[in-house]
Amino acid sequence: MNDSAATGPEKTVTACLVIIGNEILSGRTRDANLPFLAIELNKIGVRLMECRVIPDVEDVIVDTINAVRRRFDYVFTTGGIGPTHDDITADAIAKAFGVGISENAEAVDRLTRYYADPALFTAPRRRMARIPHGASLVDNPVSVAPGFRMENVFTFAGVPMIVEGMFHAMKHVLVGGRPLISRTIRCSQPEGFIAEKLGAVQDHHPDTEIGSYPAFRQGKPSVSLIVRGTDPAKVQAAIDDLLAALTTLDAEPEEIPVT
Amino acid sequence: MNDSAATGPEKTVTACLVIIGNEILSGRTRDANLPFLAIELNKIGVRLMECRVIPDVEDVIVDTINAVRRRFDYVFTTGGIGPTHDDITADAIAKAFGVGISENAEAVDRLTRYYADPALFTAPRRRMARIPHGASLVDNPVSVAPGFRMENVFTFAGVPMIVEGMFHAMKHVLVGGRPLISRTIRCSQPEGFIAEKLGAVQDHHPDTEIGSYPAFRQGKPSVSLIVRGTDPAKVQAAIDDLLAALTTLDAEPEEIPVT
Incomplete structure (x- = not known):
């Protein structure tokens, strides 16, 4: 590259x-x-x-x-x-x-x-x-x-x-373009608590796409946030802002390694 | 009914x-x-x-x-x-x-x-x-x-x-029609051996639909045949013909109960 x-x-x-x-x-x-x-x-x-x-x-x-x-x-x-x-x-x-x-x-x-x-x-x-x-x-x-x-x-x-x-x-x-990088942050607060800050992070990082996927883990709501983009630096910048925002919300964010 | x-x-x-x-x-x-x-x-x-x-x-x-x-x-x-x-x-x-x-x-x-x-x-x-x-x-x-x-x-x-x-x-x-009945026969011969007789059974039972689904079971080819139709008697008639045809092919047919 x-x-x-x-x-x-x-x-x-x-x-x-x-x-x-x-x-x-x-x-x-x-x-x-x-x-x-x-x-x-x-x-x-x-x-x-x-x-x-x-x-x-x-x-x-x-x-x-x-x-x-x-x-x-x-x-x-x-x-x-x-x-x-x-x-x-x-x-x-x-x-x-x-x-x-x-x-x-x-x-x-x-x-x-x-x-x-x-x-x-x-x-x-x-x-x-x-x-x-x-x-x-x-x-x-x-x-x-x-x-x-x-x-x-x-x-x-x-x-x-x-x-x-x-x-x-x-x-x-097959002739492809650049692969989409996908990184996952899991947090312990429900979507309804993090949605506003999440939307703000998305607005600041228009070249990445942030998806929010609720699930139940051991009976408790949990959210996986997926940051996708083709530029590793831009994905990293969005991840950094997301971790900071979630930390201020006591949402215990942690990155989930790719399996 | x-x-x-x-x-x-x-x-x-x-x-x-x-x-x-x-x-x-x-x-x-x-x-x-x-x-x-x-x-x-x-x-x-x-x-x-x-x-x-x-x-x-x-x-x-x-x-x-x-x-x-x-x-x-x-x-x-x-x-x-x-x-x-x-x-x-x-x-x-x-x-x-x-x-x-x-x-x-x-x-x-x-x-x-x-x-x-x-x-x-x-x-x-x-x-x-x-x-x-x-x-x-x-x-x-x-x-x-x-x-x-x-x-x-x-x-x-x-x-x-x-x-x-x-x-x-x-x-x-929701206002539905008659449910589709679906019954499954599994057999031990591969599709390439049973296909002709299977096609003949299908031709004789145009009001049912017979699907053939190959798979590998314990490393050996196996086929599931699904008979679908809305009329229980017509489905039964197709099942009977199918079992007879497969038996003549030494395909060891057995009906798989619905789980």
Whole structure:
């Protein structure tokens, strides 16, 4: 990082996650991909700005992809690229981009080698080699059946272990900005007591964003204050003012180390 | 339930959840409100059809609310109605509906009684009595500061304990259809082996929806098959066919009891 990078205008590189899955919307399965991708994307300077959870319905997938791919720098989808009848994501992405879909020779080759015995390479498994025309493959180091990239849209599987593998296999192609630094102060006074001074600290530090998150800890109200910004010095200055303000309020502020 | 209800055309009553919170998008906090609301809504026949996670940015909240409130029967928002500077949801909802916002007398009264000592009823806490004009209050049995209802949009706090309290306090006003029944079969063969027969069972049972969810259990692939439908007899018929098909595939199917 040099001085001009530290002080010049910054473009925020944005991402949207589209979680495709009735099992998430029914409450049966709790999504784990959003926190993983949010944290990993931020490490390379890409900010997750929105997430949509949608059902396995083709029209909804098509409309959602077309709405978000123009608004965000990167779009990631999870879910719906397996071998069963409810795996409709690849077809929906092809439809969203107005392109055809058919077996991709490289994908067939990878799956043929992986399943080795032709009896194991069933027709449904072969279906996982169908890739929208013009897409490039995203490697799957866990179970081989690839994801794919179509312009700025990356289509991953839904199983978290596979999402993690696919992300680490493709992340080098993402061009990010500066990562958001995030530091946390916890205090023992409730929001209603600290809100005015907190607002004043926020007003004095417009280049950082201070979030206030109440919770109950051992039955007592507690507040976590998160200071976010891309410039370490500005974040530090906001942290210093925040600690001073909270100390005058007997709020026992302490910084929580990043885990 | 009578015969005409069981056989007549069914309107699906739909809901959308809008999670307002940078802390979810950053990956810091894992949302717990989606699974809770999905399951509770379904009990009263309301289907969660979409969820959007958006940042604490007024324009984004306004645009999102106006996009979804016309498309779904009910909209629920979580987050951003506390006493701090980053709590902007109430103002954003008022803006989305094109109405003013000011202190609600009933809300002030509840908070005045709750905080009793005027020194505790700070200006930021009083801010939580600001309610969009025309909205009705949603009771908060946990910490009193109310949520509110504006037409088909219900605005809740973000803390899960408060969301649960608010939901149970207001759910009697929701008019649902028939709950979706959901039954789960787990089997020991991977998707690629069962996909064809599974697709055939789905084709024979168009009034049920069969989802296939792969996972790793003790390092081995395993599949959960979820059969969903509103008619118990049709769900049972699909379950019976599914068990028979999986048994012929040596997939050791077993029904997983609802927990």
